[in-house]
Amino acid sequence: MTSSSTKPTINYEDFAALDLRVGEVISASVPDWSDKLMEFGVNFGEELGERTILAGVKQHYQPEDFLHHRFIFVVNLAERQMGKSVSQGMMLMAIGPQDEPIKLELPAQAPVGAEIC
Numbered sequence: 001m002t003s004s005s006t007k008p009t010i011n012y013e014d015f016a017a018l019d020l021r022v023g024e025v026i027s028a029s030v031p032d033w034s035d036k037l038m039e040f041g042v043n044f045g046e047e048l049g050e051r052t053i054l055a056g057v058k059q060h061y062q063p064e065d066f067l068h069h070r071f072i073f074v075v076n077l078a079e080r081q082m083g084k085s086v087s088q089g090m091m092l093m094a095i096g097p098q099d100e101p102i103k104l105e106l107p108a109q110a111p112v113g114a115e116i117c
Contacts, residue, residue, distance in 0.1 A: 019076035020116035022106055028063035034083050045113025048075060054087040057101050070106040072116050
């Protein structure tokens with residue numbers, strides 16, 4: 001995933017089209033049908049409710065590493081079938097030097113459902 005070049009420049013409108021929100025992981029499990037994915041139940045507050053998010057982090061983390069912690073999610077991606085489940089968004093993470101995902105945890109005072117700008 002790491003690259004020596006940057007991605008193409010986008011307009012502000014392209015960035016503004018992303019709906020980035022604070023979500024709290026309220027359930028986390030490892031599906032028995034996947035070698036890579038972890039499935040999260042994420043609370044986005046009253047406006048958006050709870051959603052299922054899948055992430056390819058099974059080889060690097062345990063479910064308890066996410067449970068009851070807050071992260072940034074893209075919530076307006078089209079739903080995507082991933083194995084036997086459907087992901088309703090994407091958790092943002094950094095990519096480490098060996099292409100490993102690095103959690104970007106938010107402090108507890110970041111309100112669930114808050115917009116990221």
